Amino acid sequence: MELVQTAVKRxxxxxxxxxxxxxxxxxxxxxxxxxxxxxxINATAFGGGVAEKxxxxxxxLKDLGVELDWWVIKADLDFYQVTKLFHNRLQGQEGxxxxxxxxxxxxxxxxxxxxxxxxxxxFIVVHDPQPAALVDYxxxxxxxxxxxxxxxxxxxPNPQYWDFLYRYIRQYDATIFTMRDFVKEGTSLNNxxxxxxxxxxxxxxxxxxxxxxxxxxxxxxGVDGTRPLISQVSRFDPWKDPLGVIEVYKIVKKEFPSVQLxxxxxxxxxxxxxxxxxxxxxxxxxxxxxxxxxxxFNGITGLEVNAFQTASDIVxxxxxxxxxxxxxxxxxxxxxxxxxxxVGGIKLQIEDGxxxxxxxxxxxxxxxxxxxxRNPAVAQHFAAxxxxxxxxxxxxxxxxxxxxxxFNRLSGFDAGSPLHEKEAPIT
Ligand code: UDP
Numbered sequence: 001m002e003l004v005q006t007a008v009k010r011x012x013x014x015x016x017x018x019x020x021x022x023x024x025x026x027x028x029x030x031x032x033x034x035x036x037x038x039x040x041i042n043a044t045a046f047g048g049g050v051a052e053k054x055x056x057x058x059x060x061l062k063d064l065g066v067e068l069d070w071w072v073i074k075a076d077l078d079f080y081q082v083t084k085l086f087h088n089r090l091q092g093q094e095g096x097x098x099x100x101x102x103x104x105x106x107x108x109x110x111x112x113x114x115x116x117x118x119x120x121x122x123f124i125v126v127h128d129p130q131p132a133a134l135v136d137y138x139x140x141x142x143x144x145x146x147x148x149x150x151x152x153x154x155x156x157p158n159p160q161y162w163d164f165l166y167r168y169i170r171q172y173d174a175t176i177f178t179m180r181d182f183v184k185e186g187t188s189l190n191n192x193x194x195x196x197x198x199x200x201x202x203x204x205x206x207x208x209x210x211x212x213x214x215x216x217x218x219x220x221x222g223v224d225g226t227r228p229l230i231s232q233v234s235r236f237d238p239w240k241d242p243l244g245v246i247e248v249y250k251i252v253k254k255e256f257p258s259v260q261l262x263x264x265x266x267x268x269x270x271x272x273x274x275x276x277x278x279x280x281x282x283x284x285x286x287x288x289x290x291x292x293x294x295x296x297f298n299g300i301t302g303l304e305v306n307a308f309q310t311a312s313d314i315v316x317x318x319x320x321x322x323x324x325x326x327x328x329x330x331x332x333x334x335x336x337x338x339x340x341x342x343v344g345g346i347k348l349q350i351e352d353g354x355x356x357x358x359x360x361x362x363x364x365x366x367x368x369x370x371x372x373x374r375n376p377a378v379a380q381h382f383a384a385x386x387x388x389x390x391x392x393x394x395x396x397x398x399x400x401x402x403x404x405x406x407f408n409r410l411s412g413f414d415a416g417s418p419l420h421e422k423e424a425p426i427t
Contacts, residue, residue: 001115004045004070009059009202014397017201026397029404030064032413037067037120041134042127043083045072049197049326050127050151056200056396061403071115073131075108083130089158090129090165097160106133113137123407125149126172133168145410148172151197153323153344155182174410178324179345193406196348197324198399199333199390205302206333214310221304222292223260223311230369231262231312233305233331236278239321241341244362246284248316249291251366256373262292264300264308310334314372314379318365322346329394332356332386337379339368349394355385 015023040058042050058070082101089095113134120140125147126132135146148169154162154177162184169175174191177183183192199206209217215225223229230249234240242263249261263281267274278295285291294300309315315331317340324345331338332349340346342358350356357368372379392398408415 001041001071001073001112002045004054004058004072006055006059006062006070009056009063011060011063011397013202014060014395017391017395018397022397022401026064026401026404029401029408029415030061030066033066033404033407033411036122036407036411038069038123038125038407039119039121040068040070040125040127041073041131042070043073043075043080043130045070053197053396053399054127056198056203057399057403060396060400064400064404066404066407069121073108073112073134075112075130078104079108079130086129086161086165087152089161090154091152092156093158095158097158097164102164109133110137116140119144123147123410125403127151129165132165135168135171145173145407146171147174147176147406147410149176149195150182151178153178153182154184157184174406176406179348181344191406191410193402195399195402196345196394197326197329198394198396199326199329200396201333203302205306206330207306209306209310209334211310214307217304217307218262218311221262221294221298222289223262225311227258227260228256228313228373229260229262229311230314230316231264231308232316232318233264233308233327234317234319236263236265236267236274236281238277239319241318241320242277242281243284244318244320244365245316246281246291247362248318248366248369251363252369252373253290255370259373260290260292262294262308262312264305265293265295266300267295267297305330306334309336312336314339314369316365316369317341317346318359319343319346325349329390333390333394335383335387337372337382338386339365339372349389350386351389355382355389 040054044051054070058068061068082104116137116139121144123145126134127149128151132148174193175189176193176195178196180194219225232245236242252259282293285293309331315336315338317325317328319341322344328338328340328346328349338350338356340350340358342360350358352358359365359368405415
């Protein structure tokens with residue numbers, strides 16, 4: 001396994017976003033862990049949401065005094081091919097689990113487990129299925145508390161894959177899922193904990209930009225900074241429904257001829273389906289110059305995503321299916337009103353009619369866009385309520401607090417309920 005280096009983050013820089021009581025609890029719980037050591041283990045140091053989150057969480061917990069190492073497992077291409085299958089099939093895709101795949105998966109887990117012999121951590125947090133079988137090779141005699149953090153939607157998994165993985169995850173002392181809905185019915189796991197993903201308010205993607213500054217930045221992509229703009233920031237994927245968003249825009253355009261649409265998406269060079277869907281979307285947009293479609297290949301980095309989310313009058317996330325939908329939290333954090341599909345984790349973030357709208361259809365979505373464009377006061381109210389919701393529930397500091405509570409509880413210290421406040425125990 002390889003140790004990952006992270007940049008320095010200072011808890012003090014985050015205090016501006018926290019209520020005193022919460023900041024106090026974070027410091028108190030971190031203080032009680034003095035002398036204890038923790039490790040995070042995942043499959044990659046760069047690329048993907050898990051690595052991005054750990055680059056915020058790990059240095060923040062370290063600055064709070066938690067002794068914490070972040071390790072990534074070492075493996076070759078055949079392992080990642082197998083675990084990509086695990087990923088898709090645990091999210092419901094059909095297909096057989098072959099004995100060859102099991103061999104490859106276990107072989108790399110066993111090899112990586114060699115390092116465990118020299119470890120004396122109090123907590124080991126293993127992220128996602130790739131390293132999940134490491135627990136089978138634990139050599140700590142039960143002293144170390146093992147935690148499995150699942151970042152994927154396992155609500156309706158392929159049974160063969162789930163049954164295989166279940167052998168390992170039931171050995172963990174605690175498990176963390178994003179939402180209750182992601183935990184398959186009939187599952188019996190130790191110390192089940194729910195933790196939603198979070199955003200880092202000090203990352204380039206979420207740092208404060210003035211609206212004028214943001215409008216200036218997006219002008220270079222062909223957007224007219226003086227006219228209304230609706231945007232969706234998402235991969236080009238059928239589940240994100242960019243074609244539906246174009247239909248929404250066309251309906252709105254009839255009543256608001258000045259409106260513009262931006263579709264901002266990241267592309268992976270090795271994802272042919274994503275490229276196909278981008279071309280499909282471009283064809284649907286046709287020659288309408290008020291539709292801007294841009295990707296990382298046009299120079300969209302985190303800061304430009306930030307600029308689009310900040311400069312838009314309305315952000316749409318019209319997903320037909322969604323794990324959590326980080327783009328929703330990101331846009332709400334910028335005080336931009338959001339209209340989201342009534343699915344998955346978007347429902348945890350948007351309270352319909354309170355801090356945004358949840359919609360089912362293109363027509364419904366277009367009607368809500370028109371409502372917000374005609375009623376700036378409602379839009380403003382949603383914006384303030386949305387930002388407050390994110391401040392309380394979806395910042396990286398909340399994520400740190402939830403880990404600290406779990407570590408405290410597993411150390412036998414009193415630290416609140418194992419589940420999200422609104423949830424009841426599953427087993
Ligand atoms: N994203 C980005 N550049 C883009 C489009 C998306 O950096 O051009 C980011 C977006 O800001 C968010 C993440 O990719 O942080 C997507 O996460 P989300 O949970 O919304 O959807 P997923 O792609 O994981 O299904």
